Amino acid sequence: MIRTIAPLALALLLAACGSTPPAPLQNPTVDREKQANSKSPTPTRKPTAVLKRGGGFYKDDGPADDIPDGLDDIPDAEPKWEPLHKPATKPYVVLGKEYVPNTALKPYKARGIASWYGKKFHGQKTSIGEPYDMFAMTAAHTTLALPSYVRVTSVHSGNSVIVRVIDRGPFHADRVIDLSYTAAYKLGLINGGSGLVEVEAIIPGEATGTTYAQITPPRPAKAESDEIEEQSRRLALEEMSTATGAGSEGSAAKGIYLQLGAFANADNAENLKNHLLRELDWLTESMRINPGDGVHRLHLGPYANRSEAERVAGKIRTTLGYQPTVVSR
Known part of the structure; x- marks a missing residue:
């Protein structure tokens, strides 16, 4: 469920609260079909x-x-x-966790x-x-x-x-x-x-108890694979830099914010925003997407001080199980 918070996704497209994430047994690989x-x-x-x-x-x-x-x-x-x-x-980060x-x-x-x-x-x-x-x-x-x-x-x-x-x-x-x-x-x-x-x-074409048409999906081109790897590295660096108080300058006012997500794709950032606005409907602060350096960051705030931002971050963690990052712009 960003829902594209869900994305998402807002599905930052993005249910009550939880404990330990389920461990996939293998490496994990938003018009619903009418x-x-x-x-x-x-x-x-x-x-x-x-x-x-x-x-x-x-x-x-x-x-x-x-x-x-x-x-x-x-x-x-x-x-x-x-x-x-x-x-x-494309890789993305939601509430401090990279996907x-x-x-x-x-x-x-x-x-x-x-x-x-x-x-x-x-x-x-x-x-x-x-x-x-x-x-x-x-x-x-x-x-x-x-x-x-x-x-x-x-x-x-x-x-x-x-x-x-x-x-x-x-x-x-x-x-x-x-x-x-x-x-x-x-x-x-x-x-x-x-x-x-x-x-x-x-996987269509593989033995799953039911026979489906055998179609071999195309392998991603090396250039595309390299692009995804580079995006993943950039988002990882994004999280490390924001955690230490650094932030990309954008149109938002300077101050203290909570970073809810970071995406290479603007649509995914919008999906997560819509998802979280519904899920965290008790929020009173403004939620906006700030693009810069090829990354679309979903920010919440501004806050008067860091302690107030951390209080709200803790409340979000109680609701969703993940804690957003406090950033300074």
Whole structure:
């Protein structure tokens, strides 16, 4: 879920609070596909009322006011080869943590907590530019190539779904994936808000229990690979310099700020901004993107002094599990 805070992504495109990040078993590799609009057989049941519990969906989020019938009959996403969204392959930093997305489809398997996002994000732009459809079979992940496909299995219920990954997130320390409302419903995660799942990448053409068309994705060019590596180094240096009080001059007034994220791509910075404005709706300070030196920084502030900035940073950490960096401009 930047949601492109999620990006994001604001998904700085960017759910309650957590503990230790789930460890991928292999190296990790935002227009939701309008499957919900397809005709389906006679509906079977409607989801029961949602109970908001610890580790559940995002603050003040929830199901739509009018839940359509037939959610059980909405088909899983159908894995197929799609060109990757190049802006979503660029490294980025959210709340002090650097993410280096995969630039190709790769094997991936992990176990961790899945959460879901609903009407608060419905219709908002995702990290690949498509609007989020809470009734389609989609998901958000911090580093998997976009778009791509994964199988998600509930450890508790044993139910399994295939979703199309089109967004960045979740930016919570204990989460491994954000699911659409329908995907979470089919896994039995709606009432609890979240649950333990196993996530496994599906690469079209490889043996996954189902046969898909064999299409070999193009390998990224060396120049592109070098560019991504350079962006990663630059963002890492960005975090080190801002941590020591250095900041790039921009149009914002001088003072003390919290840096929520840094992106090579402006759209990803905008997605995260929109995501955090919804998630951290208790904020009273201004949130703005300050570009400079090829980096788009998402800043919050200014603050009267460093101690006030650190107080707000601690509150953000309590909410999201990550702490932003205090910077001086």
